[in-house]
Amino acid sequence: MKLITYNLIDELVxxxxEAIHICFITAFAMKSGVQLILPTLKKAHARGCDIQLLVGDYLYITQPDALKMLLEHLPNAExxxxxxxxxxxxxxxYLFREESLQHVIVGSSNLSNSALTNGIEWSLHTVNSATFEQSIDEFHKLFYSPHTVPINFEYVQKYSEKYKEANKVTPLSTKWDEVEATNLMYGVNPNSSVIMEEPLPLDTIQPRPAQKLALAALDETIEQGYDKALAVLATGLGKTYLAAFFANQFKRVLFVAHRDEILQQAKSAFTTVHPTKTTGYFNANEKNTESDFIFASVYTISQAYHLKKFTPDAFDLIVIDEFHHAVAKTYTRVLDYFHPNFLLGITATPDRMDNQDVYSVCDGNVAIQIHFLDAIARNWLSSFQYYGIKDQIDYSQITWLGNHYDEEELIKEQLQDKVIEKIFSEWLKYKQSKTIAFCSSIRQAKFLCNYFRSKEIEAEVLTGQNSRNDRNAIRENFINGEIEIIFTVDLFNEGVDIPTVDTLLFIRPTESISIFTQQIGRGLRLADGKSHCVIIDCIGNYKNADRKLRIFKPQLKSNERLKIQRVETIPxxxxxxxxxxxxxxLLEEMARKNRNYRQQIIDAYMDLKLQLGRRPTYLEMYLKSNIVELNLSREFGSYVGMLNEAGELTEEEGVVFNQFKEVLLEIEKTAMTKSYKMVVLEGMLQRGASNWYQNITAEEIxxxxxxxxxxxxxxxIDPINQELNKVVSLIEKMPMTKWSGSSKGIVNFTDKQFKFEIEVPYNMEEKLFVWVNxxxxxxxxxxxxxxxxxxEH
Incomplete structure (x- = not known):
């Protein structure tokens, strides 16, 4: 351990x-600091070093030009x-991993010239391996948290606008090049945590009905030749034990999750089912590489340095828990590295509505899906009585910041007397014995807790700020009936089980359908003496207010209007x-004011473009946008038609689109009872931009x-006779003949020659080729x- 009091830049250089992995986390980044460290980072980048940089937007001090420099010169850095x-x-x-050593530097120096050179800054430098492992684990939890976004040129453009606007009022960051203040100290709230689910009793080692159904479905999917599958089981049906029972077929298993508590719960379940197998953790504190079953923190094992400790075929089965997280880079890094015999994803909420393409990770193979309403119908989960009550807050007056409401403005409204009194009176009217109340902030949770206590209600606040001992004590008192209501902030989302909870109170605007579904699941566990769960939901004119209610009507399509009555029974x-x-x-008024479906699609496209930093492909739009049932051909004729209406085509692209609009429409809309037409087209596209539409025979394809x-x-799905002459005959009789007959002259099949009847100028070939592809x-x-x-059905 050593103290560094000046010229930190020399140490960093x-x-x-020697670094093979570099991680920087700073409150802000200034152009002056980036210029100083950039030559060194460029060298590391050139030799293939993993570089991950995290900066903050607090007070808009980080300069857009600093971000642009990093993007331009470090294209492969995260x-x-x-x-x-x-x-x-x-x-x-500042964290550095070398081949045989590791370094952690923590102090007061941001990424600015004065902080790295002659400013009054103190930093501590240690090479302690345990400290490093803990630091890099915490870094990755923050780096990939929902509060962070990837920086690309699209994002920098948007950030620049906010930066300029913010500095009209408080021009702190524009003055930093002249006077680089070095003594801002702002602290960080600790990461939230979860409470560990209680393991099943040791003698309960037989699959439950839902698990038996899922195991049969997984066996069937293996017989069909799949090596990946997703099992979607509602919260409370025992996903972790399902994975443990499924592991009977495999020798070595890697179980990956994003929280240590979930890993502990999984290890307990697997040990119960497989008492003779060896088990161990691979996380910040333990690096077990030899056990039969290894339970790994995704933040630890996803690091290239740690992945190399295993061979790609080290595991027969990989299980990804809470699979709706699997599209995050940490998970994809693990999935790209390993080649197991089988990949099993388990989740309760794979909703694409939250911009998560979990289906593509398992090749679209959903082995089984049991919605919580299906589970209730089979008496596997508790029934519920839902009460949608009017929220007293007018959310139209609160600033929307892209994915949530402005916290200060929101809390001001939430703490009004009329709001608090309405919540309390409605809770008294409907509540049962044990309530979990979901709040939007710690301040709101504490304020409500104090109000309820003033009414002589035994209440507690439980958040990520509580120590583990506090959490366990509150949990025990809650179970024993000494506490009637717990106010929490996103603590009871994943991996929590208190079956006796019989009342849920939602006093926050719902921004995520997945989180809302998970939170409802916290009240649906079966328990002795529990007849049903009461759900009290404050509904206001906030974003997604109507959309979240669709989880009670899963048969509705995305473009179907939600209709509700005073009282409804779920079939x-x-x-x-x-x-x-x-x-x-309120909901009827919101429906009248809502944007139409076409505008929703364009908005979703713009959001995804910002996220990716480039124009999304058609397939990316389908997989990663927040439109559940995307139908561009019905709304716009084609994907390119949507781009045209959104004003996204350049003048040159507009000319190509107008000239070949009918061709694109034909490819987009031609009927497909089998895959054969598009497989023929895919084969033609292999010939490149200049030749894809030219003559081809069935023998060639x-x-x-x-x-x-x-x-x-x-x-x-589309089985065929695999004799080559039979394949040739099939291609001629079906896709070539049928497409030619239905395409109104755009496609032609004559004298065994199949082609598109188009002539494409050389300067248009590439653009048309990309769109058709x-x-x-x-x-x-x-x-x-x-x-x-x-x-499946």
Whole structure:
């Protein structure tokens, strides 16, 4: 351990020389600091060093020019920004991993010239391996937290606008080049945590009915040739034990999750089912590489340095818990590295509504999906009585910041007397014995807790700020009936089980459908003496207010209007929905004001473009946008038609689109009872931009066609006779002849020659080729995904 009091830059430069992995986290980044460290980072970048940089947007001090420099000169680095939303964010740490040594520097120096050179700054430098492992684990938890976003040029453009606006009022950051203040100290709230679910009793080692159903479905999916599958089981049906029972078929298992508490719970479940197997953790504190079953923190094992401790085929089975997180880079890094015999994803909420493409990670193969309403109908979960009450807050007057409301403005409204009194009176009217209340902030939770106590109600606040001992004590007192209501902030989302909870109180605007579903699951566990769960939900004119209610009507399509009545019974269950008349009127008013479906699609496209930093492909739009049932052909004719309406085509692209609009429409809309038309087109596209539309025979396309449809995830959907002459005959009789007959002259099949009847100028070839490619890949993906889902049912 040593103290550094000046010229930290010298230390950073030296450590960069030997590093194989560099992580910087600073409250802000200034152009002056980036210029200073950039030459060294460029050298590390050039030799393939992993570089991860996290900066904050607090007070908009980070300069857009600093971000642009990093993006331009470090294209392969991961650069993210922490959205503070007014909360303090002021860490300064520099982590370096070498082949045989590791370094942690923590102190007061941000990424600015004066802080790294002659400013009055103190930093501590240690090479302690345990400290490093803990530091890099905490770094990755923050780096990939929901509060951070990847920085790309699209994002920097948006950030620049906010930066300029903010500095009109408080021009702190524009003055930093002249006077680089060095003594801002803002602290950070600790990461939230979860409470560990209680393991099943040791003698309960037989699968429950839902698990038996899921195990049978997984066995069937293996027989069909799949090596990846997603199991969607509602909260409370025992996903972790399902994975443990499924592991009977495999020798070595890697179980990956994002929280240590979930890993502890999983280890307990697997040990109960497999008492003779060896188990161990791979996380910040333990690096077990030899056990039969290894339970790994995704933040630890996803680091390249740690992945190399295993061979790619080290595990027969990999289980990803809470699989809706699997599209995060940490998970994809693990999934790209390992090649198990089987990949199992387990989750309760794979909703694409939250911009999560979890289906593509498992090749679209959902082995089983049990919605919580299905589970209730089978008496596997508790029924509920839902009360939608009118929120007293007018959210239209609160600033919306892209994915949440301004915290200061929101809390001001939430703490009004009329709001608090309404919440308390409605809770008294409907509550049972044990309530979990979901709040939007710690301040709101504490204020409400004090109010309830003033009314002689035994209440507690439980958040990530509580120590583990506090959490356990509060939990025990709650279970024993000494506490009647717990106010919490996102603590009871994943991996928590208190079956006796019989009342849920939602006093926050719902921003995530997945989180809302998880939180409802906290009240649906079966328990002795529990007849049902009461759900009290404050509904206001906030974003997603109507959309979240669709989870009670899963049969609704995304473009179908949600209709609610004063009292409704959910079919096949004893569950009832009760809505205040005010809520019904509010939702009808919101529906009238809502943007139409076409505008929603364009908005989703713009959001995704910002996230990716470039124009999304058609398939990315389908997989990663927040539109659940995307139908661009119906709304815009084609994907390119949507781009045109959104004003996203350049003048040159507009000319190409107008000239070949009918061709694109034909490829987008031609009927597909089988995959064959698009497989033929995919084969033609292999010939490149200048030749894809030219003459081709069935004999020429047959080898590609046979190879494509014979892949194990496709051959059971569109099985064919694999004799080459039979394949040639099939191609001629079906896709070539039928497409030619239905295309109104755009496609032609004459004298065994198949082609598109178009002439493409040289300067238009590449653009048309790219668009046709995108449509073809989208249609093939959608076809096989749809057919696979039908086979499940």
């Amino acid at each position: 030296n450590l960069c020389e 650069i993210r920004m922490f959205h503070s939303h007014g909360r303090s964010f002021h860490p300064k740490a 096949m269950t004893n569950c009832e929905l009760h809505f205040d008349v005010e809520v019904i009127n 047959a080898p590609f066609f046979l190879s494509y449809v014979s892949e194990k995830n496709r051959n059971h 995108e449509i073809c890949k989208y249609r093939l993906h959608k076809y096989f995904e749809r057919k696979a889902l039908k086979l």
